[in-house]
Amino acid sequence: MLGHIRTSLSAAPFRASLFVILSMVGILGLFWGYDEYLTYNFTLGSIRERYQRGYQNRLTEEMENVIGFVEYSKSQMDQLIETELRDKVQIAYISASHLYSLYKNDKTQEELKSMIIEAIRPLRFDTGKGYYFIGRTDDGYIELNADRPELEKVFLKDTQDTDGRYVIREMIDIALQKGAGVHRYKWSKPEADGRNYGKVTFVKFFAPFKWFIGSGVYQDDMQAAMQQNILKRLSDIRFGESGDFSCFNEDGTILVDFDKMRRGRLLYNVVDSEGKAFGKEMRSVAVSREKKGFVQYSRRKPGTSSPVMRLNYVKAYPEWGWVFVTGIDMDKMEEEIALEGERLGKIALRDFVVFFFLVLIAISFVGVIAYFHSLKIRHGIDLFTDFFKDAADKKLKLEDADFQYNEFAILGEFANKMVDERNEKEQIIHNDKLRLDTLLDLGRMSDRSQQDISDFVLERMLAITHSERGYIAFVNTDHSIISFQSFADRSGDKWLKRDSELSYFSNKAGFVTSALQKKEPIICNTSSDAHESVVYPESKGQIRNHLDVPIVDNDRVPLIAGVCNRQGQYSDSDAVQLTLLLEGMWHHFLKTSSEKEMIRLRNLLKGINDSMPSVLICVDINGRVMQWNKEAERVTGISAKAAESRLLSHVFPRLTNHLWKIQTVIASGTPMEDRKVPYIQEGETHYETITIYPLIAEQVTGVVIRIDDVTEKVHIEDLMIQSEKMLSVGGLAAGMAHEINNPLAGILQNLQVVQNRLSPDLAKNTEVAREFGMSMDDIVGYLQKRGIDDMFMSINESAKRAAKLVLNMLSFSRKSDSSFTSQDLCELMDVTLDLSANDYDLMKKYDFKKIIVEKRYAADVPLLPCEVTNIQQVFLNIIKNAAFALSEKEFHDDSPRLSIRIAREDRMVLVEIADNGPGMDEKTRKRIFEPFFTTKPIGLGTGLGMSISYFIVHDQHNGIIEVKSEEGKGAVFSIRLPCQR
Numbered sequence: 001m002l003g004h005i006r007t008s009l010s011a012a013p014f015r016a017s018l019f020v021i022l023s024m025v026g027i028l029g030l031f032w033g034y035d036e037y038l039t040y041n042f043t044l045g046s047i048r049e050r051y052q053r054g055y056q057n058r059l060t061e062e063m064e065n066v067i068g069f070v071e072y073s074k075s076q077m078d079q080l081i082e083t084e085l086r087d088k089v090q091i092a093y094i095s096a097s098h099l100y101s102l103y104k105n106d107k108t109q110e111e112l113k114s115m116i117i118e119a120i121r122p123l124r125f126d127t128g129k130g131y132y133f134i135g136r137t138d139d140g141y142i143e144l145n146a147d148r149p150e151l152e153k154v155f156l157k158d159t160q161d162t163d164g165r166y167v168i169r170e171m172i173d174i175a176l177q178k179g180a181g182v183h184r185y186k187w188s189k190p191e192a193d194g195r196n197y198g199k200v201t202f203v204k205f206f207a208p209f210k211w212f213i214g215s216g217v218y219q220d221d222m223q224a225a226m227q228q229n230i231l232k233r234l235s236d237i238r239f240g241e242s243g244d245f246s247c248f249n250e251d252g253t254i255l256v257d258f259d260k261m262r263r264g265r266l267l268y269n270v271v272d273s274e275g276k277a278f279g280k281e282m283r284s285v286a287v288s289r290e291k292k293g294f295v296q297y298s299r300r301k302p303g304t305s306s307p308v309m310r311l312n313y314v315k316a317y318p319e320w321g322w323v324f325v326t327g328i329d330m331d332k333m334e335e336e337i338a339l340e341g342e343r344l345g346k347i348a349l350r351d352f353v354v355f356f357f358l359v360l361i362a363i364s365f366v367g368v369i370a371y372f373h374s375l376k377i378r379h380g381i382d383l384f385t386d387f388f389k390d391a392a393d394k395k396l397k398l399e400d401a402d403f404q405y406n407e408f409a410i411l412g413e414f415a416n417k418m419v420d421e422r423n424e425k426e427q428i429i430h431n432d433k434l435r436l437d438t439l440l441d442l443g444r445m446s447d448r449s450q451q452d453i454s455d456f457v458l459e460r461m462l463a464i465t466h467s468e469r470g471y472i473a474f475v476n477t478d479h480s481i482i483s484f485q486s487f488a489d490r491s492g493d494k495w496l497k498r499d500s501e502l503s504y505f506s507n508k509a510g511f512v513t514s515a516l517q518k519k520e521p522i523i524c525n526t527s528s529d530a531h532e533s534v535v536y537p538e539s540k541g542q543i544r545n546h547l548d549v550p551i552v553d554n555d556r557v558p559l560i561a562g563v564c565n566r567q568g569q570y571s572d573s574d575a576v577q578l579t580l581l582l583e584g585m586w587h588h589f590l591k592t593s594s595e596k597e598m599i600r601l602r603n604l605l606k607g608i609n610d611s612m613p614s615v616l617i618c619v620d621i622n623g624r625v626m627q628w629n630k631e632a633e634r635v636t637g638i639s640a641k642a643a644e645s646r647l648l649s650h651v652f653p654r655l656t657n658h659l660w661k662i663q664t665v666i667a668s669g670t671p672m673e674d675r676k677v678p679y680i681q682e683g684e685t686h687y688e689t690i691t692i693y694p695l696i697a698e699q700v701t702g703v704v705i706r707i708d709d710v711t712e713k714v715h716i717e718d719l720m721i722q723s724e725k726m727l728s729v730g731g732l733a734a735g736m737a738h739e740i741n742n743p744l745a746g747i748l749q750n751l752q753v754v755q756n757r758l759s760p761d762l763a764k765n766t767e768v769a770r771e772f773g774m775s776m777d778d779i780v781g782y783l784q785k786r787g788i789d790d791m792f793m794s795i796n797e798s799a800k801r802a803a804k805l806v807l808n809m810l811s812f813s814r815k816s817d818s819s820f821t822s823q824d825l826c827e828l829m830d831v832t833l834d835l836s837a838n839d840y841d842l843m844k845k846y847d848f849k850k851i852i853v854e855k856r857y858a859a860d861v862p863l864l865p866c867e868v869t870n871i872q873q874v875f876l877n878i879i880k881n882a883a884f885a886l887s888e889k890e891f892h893d894d895s896p897r898l899s900i901r902i903a904r905e906d907r908m909v910l911v912e913i914a915d916n917g918p919g920m921d922e923k924t925r926k927r928i929f930e931p932f933f934t935t936k937p938i939g940l941g942t943g944l945g946m947s948i949s950y951f952i953v954h955d956q957h958n959g960i961i962e963v964k965s966e967e968g969k970g971a972v973f974s975i976r977l978p979c980q981r
Contacts, residue, residue: 021359021362021363025359025362028355029355032351032355036344036348036351039344040341040344040348043340043344044337044340044341047333047336047337047340048333048337050507051330051332051333051336052311052330052333055311055328055330055333056294056311056313058239058240058243058328059243059294059311059312059313059326059327059328060313062239062243062245062313062326063313063315063324063326066234066245066324066326067315067317067324069230069233070230070317073226073229073230074226077222077223077226078200080222081200081217081219081222082182082200082202084217085182085200085201085202085215085216085217086180086202088125088130088132088202088215089132089180089202089203089204089213089214089215090204091123092120092123092132092213092215093204093206093213095116095119095120095123096116096119096120096206096211096213097206099112099115099116099119100112100116100208103115104208109209112209113143113209116209117134117143117144120132120134120144120146120213121144121146122146123146124146126217126221129217129221130215130217131145131146131147131215132144132146132213132214132215133145133146133147133213133214133215134206134211134212134213134214135156135168135171135172135211135212135214136209136210136211136212137172137175137176137205137210137211137212138210139155139157140155140156140157140158140168140169140172141153141154141155141156141157142154142156142168143211156168157169157172161185161186161187161196162186162196163185163186165185167183167185167187170183170185171183171201171203171212171214172212174203174212175203175204175205175212176205179204179205180202180203180204180205181202181203182200182201182202183200183201183202183203183214184198184199184200184201185198185199185201186198186199187199187216187218189218197218197219197220198218198219198220199216199217199218199219200216200217200219201214201215201216202214202215202216227320231247231255231256234247234256234324235256239328240328241329242301242310242328242329242331243326243327243328244258244326244327244328245258245324245325245326245327246258246312246324246325246326246327247322247323247324247325248267248282248322248323248325249321249322249323250321250322250323252266252267252268252279252283253265253266253267254266254267254270255322258327266279267279267280267282267283268280268283272297272298272299272307273298273299273300273307274297274298274307276297276298278295278296278297278312281295281297282295282312282314282323282325283323285314286314286315286316286323287316291315291316291318292313292314292315292316293313293314294311294312294313294314295311295312295314296309296310296311296312297309297310297312298310299329301329301331308329308330308331308334309329309330309331309333309334310327310328310329310330311327311328311330312325312326312327313325313326313327424573428573431464431573431577432577434460434463434464435460435464435577435580435581438456438457438460438581438584439581439584441456442456442457442584442585442588443588445588446592450485450589451485451486453585453588453589454472454485454486454585455486455488457472457486457561457581457582457585458470458471458472458486458487458488458561459488460581461561461563461578461581462488462490462563464574464577464578464581465547465563465566465570465574465577465578466566466567466568467490467547467563467564467565467566468489468490468564468565468566469487469488469489469490469563469564469565470487470488470561470562470563470564471484471486471487471488471561471562472484472485472486472559472560472561473485473509473512473559473560473561474558474559475506475516475557475558475559475560477556479506479516479556479557480505480506481503481504481505481506482503482504482505482506482509482512482513482516482560483502483503484502484503484504511524511546511548511562512548512560512562514548515548515549515550515557515560515562516550516557516560518550519550519552519557520550521547521548521549521550521575521578521579522546522547522548523547523570523571523572523574523575524545524546524547524570525545525569525570526545527542527543527544527545543564543565544564544565544566545564545565545566545569545570546562546563546564546565546570547562547563547564547566547570547574547575547578548560548561548562549561549562549575549578549579549582551579551582551583551586553586558586559582559585559586561578561582563578606627606629609627609629609630610629610630610631611630612629612631613631613708614631614706614707614708615629615631615632615635615705615706615707615708616629616631616632616704616705616706617629617632617648617652617704617705617707618695618702618703618704618705619648619662619702619703619704619705620701620702621666621701621702623647623648623649623659623662624645624646624647624648625643625644625645625646625647625648625651626644626702627640627644627704628640628643628644628651632652635707636651636652638651648662648705654679655690655705658674658690658692661674661692662692662703662705665692665693665694665703666694666702666703668694669694669696670694671691671692671693671694672691672692673689673690673691673692674689674690674691675689675710676688676689676710676714677689677690686709686711687709687710687711687713687714688707688708688709688710688711689707689708689710690705690706690707691705691706691707691708692704692705692706693705693706715931740802744799744802747795747799748796748799751792751795751796751799754792755792758779758780758783760776760777760779760780819867820865820866820867820981821865821866821867821868822863822864822865823863823864823865823866823868823871824861824863824864825861825864825866825871825902825909825911825977826857826861826902828868828871828872828875829855829875829900829902829911830855831872832872832875832876832879833853833879833900835876836848836876836879836880836883837849848883850895850896851883851886851896851897851898852895852896852897852898853897853898853900854897854898854899854900855900855901856899856900856901856902856903857901857902858902858903858904860904861902861903861904861909862904862909862979864909864977864979865979865980865981866957866977867952867956867957870952870956870957871952871957871977873948873949873952874949874952874953874961874975875911875913877945877946877948877949878913878949878973879898879913880945881945881946882898882913882915882917882971882973883898884936885915885917885918885971886898886915886916886917888917888918889917889918894916896915896916896917897915897916898913898914898915899912899913899914899915900912900913900914901914904979905976907978907979907980908959908960908976908977908978908979909976909977909979910974910975910976911974911975911976911977912972912973912974912975913972913973913975914970914971914972914973915970915971916969916970917970917971918967918968918970919965919966919967919968919969919970919971920935920965920967920971921967925963925964925965928946928963929946929947929949929950929961930947931947949961953975953977957977957978958978958981959975959976959977959978960974960975960976961973961974961975961976962974
């Protein structure tokens with residue numbers, strides 16, 4: 001009986017082992033199959049969810065771009081209407097002004113009015129819809145209405161629109177008060193059904209006839225044109241490989257679609273490749289309470305046989321009764337899902353084969369295991385005996401693999417638990433001390449780089465968790481990129497670190513991806529293949545276990561760290577230790593980055609101020625300088641460091657008179673501006689505009705002073721004023737010349753009559769002389785004796801000379817039409833010399849006749865194409881300046897001399913004008929052609945003559961003008977003009 005019991009006891013381990021193996025095989029097989037099924041569905045579902053979320057975000061972003069573009073176009077419509085109308089009315093105004101200036105002296109007022117009206121009447125724009133109208137500002141009658149001629153010569157001053165506004169009166173007020181402006185009202189369309197529409201009109205006052213000239217457009221026409229432009233833009237826009245836009249109106253008519261065959265069709269009739277009426281679904285989404293949503297349908301892409309799913313984002317635009325649709329194909333998602341499903345199937349097949357062979361091996365060795373099972377039981381008892389002998393002094397643990405029976409395993413678990421609790425408490429105390437020391441050390445590392453701090457913390461992480469490898473990674477703001485900054489691999493007592501940073505997409509970062517998605521620590525105490533994770537790219541071998549800890553800051557994960565390959569298992573205590581340590585490091589980074597950001601922003605603000613071309617000065621309420629940019633340093637010669645905290649009046653004295661304005665701006669909180677403030681620098685007058693802005697934080701704390709140099713702008717304005725004066729002087733000279741011609745003609749005519757009546761050859765003269773008892777011979781003798789004949793001859797020559805002078809003045813002052821004609825430069829120079837001589841005789845400053853004029857004209861000088869009046873102006877300016885310079889020099893052994901040479905040089909004609917005057921220094925010579933530069937006293941020169949001459953020669957005639965001079969040796973002006981244009 002006892003032997004039978006022994007035999008059953010020995011067989012029990014075999015039967016028990018066999019039963020356990022088969023049971024575990026069945027259970028593990030079911031668990032493995034179910035786990036593979038869940039993994040398969042989860043992986044494919046994650047891919048589908050990620051792609052759909054990405055597609056939805058892309059479609060939503062593109063939709064916002066479309067809505068933004070529409071809103072921007074609407075916001076710009078009024079400005080575009082006003083700008084276009086202003087330009088169109090300006091064209092009509094210029095046409096009217098041009099006709100008036102051309103014919104005002106040749107035609108009557110009524111003829112001119114009719115000519116201008118008929119010239120503007122046919123003008124059209126905006127594909128024939130745009131037209132012009134003209135009205136009288138004095139009585140409100142309409143002179144021209146190109147679109148509705150029946151309104152011409154009609155009194156419309158009392159006409160009102162539907163809002164009761166006097167349309168014509170308000171246009172007249174704008175024209176008279178402002179000169180030009182925009183007027184908005186309601187007006188009927190000629191082709192409409194009598195209803196009034198909003199209209200925008202631009203009018204401008206035409207002073208010669210007291211007219212207002214205007215034109216207008218209907219706002220709904222401009223909106224319709226803008227809508228058509230938007231639809232055209234949408235039809236051309238594509239995004240991604242298959243993304244595009246569609247649009248339909250509230251009645252379901254398709255306005256824009258990637259399939260051009262659908263345009264103009266009703267949306268309700270559109271179905272997909274499977275017969276689904278997705279058009280009705282889009283319509284339902286558009287009229288829903290949210291007025292937006294996603295619609296999905298299938299379609300067949302060109303060149304493919306299988307349908308692809310297409311995701312669309314529908315959003316209504318109620319203001320226009322439109323619905324916008326953004327769509328994109330999801331074929332990439334289906335392709336990746338198919339590839340991933342195929343890959344998972346292969347993995348499952350491989351795992352099944354491995355599992356099957358493992359089961360066979362386990363069953364094969366079950367007999368051997370049962371045979372030695374009795375020995376294992378004895379071995380277990382011996383282990384417990386030895387353990388209890390040595391556990392008090394040594395940190396020994398029983399290995400669970402040594403026990404074959406549950407009773408031994410339970411006893412071993414309680415024994416090990418006792419040892420683990422003691423070790424865990426000791427380890428917690430050690431880890432807390434190490435973590436606190438690390439946080440204290442971080443406080444003393446404010447000057448260390450982020451890399452150094454990360455490496456330091458990573459070393460402590462490995463020490464706290466007793467791990468072999470570890471990493472610290474940073475995540476960007478949208479959780480798309482993970483950058484691994486610090487790596488460490490501890491082999492024995494040596495540390496191996498990676499110096500360079502690695503970055504990966506967040507969905508391909510192995511263990512880190514899971515921690516990022518869950519936003520909580522991940523503890524894995526099972527074995528993983530090293531190649532399945534990019535966390536340790538340079539490490540080899542198996543990852544036995546790992547712990548990955550994310551740091552969450554306001555629902556964002558900025559930082560993830562992990563360790564792996566601990567001898568024991570990772571616990572929640574390890575996760576807590578690493579979390580506290582990493583949070584301390586992250587708060588340290590935030591503190592140091594905030595300080596660096598403040599410094600960066602301060603440097604950025606200074607860089608912006610220094611890059612400005614204007615002087616920028618920031619002053620506090622006490623008038624002391626707070627900011628001082630580079631331009632201020634250049635203007636004053638005082639550095640920013642030297643100027644800061646000093647009184648503004650000390651570092652920028654010319655602003656002293658403006659200090660009271662600083663307090664005014666601070667008190668009122670509104671800017672002040674002084675334009676064209678003059679100041680003297682290096683003997684020359686400059687101008688600047690000073691603008692003072694309030695510096696507002698929570699309240700006004702100071703002002704910002706901006707100083708802009710407007711000297712060049714003021715000079716340009718003076719040049720325009722001077723040009724207008726010169727035009728007035730030219731007109732006055734022409735009028736005087738015409739007035740002088742009349743008495744000159746009378747003098748010459750009467751002189752001829754007197755000579756005829758004193759001639760002895762006429763019988764009538766002899767007859768009348770006899771009546772008074774005289775003979776004609778006596779009278780002739782008397783005239784000769786007294787020199788009266790010479791006087792008559794002198795009068796005749798003087799009168800002819802004056803007539804020639806008047807003719808030259810008329811030619812010079814007559815307005816040029818800028819036409820080029822062939823001219824003899826030698827003859828033109830002679831006429832200019834005659835004009836110059838008479839001009840300087842009148843000035844009484846000097847006598848031009850005392851100047852010796854030497855002329856050397858070459859015989860082969862060709863006729864030259866030029867604008868006569870302008871070239872004569874150039875000659876006259878140079879000769880007048882030369883004469884003035886000669887008058888300023890005292891001559892002893894020599895006489896004032898003017899040498900003029902005209903010769904041909906290759907394809908150019910050279911005109912050289914030289915004088916033996918005082919000459920000029922190099923500084924004056926370089927500036928001789930600058931506008932407003934003159935060496936003459938105030939009142940004798942404007943500084944425009946030589947700059948105008950340079951413009952005429954260089955810009956109008958494509959020629960060259962140069963000057964050579966030295967002090968005391970006169971000056972030589974050389975003009976080279978091309979023989980052909």
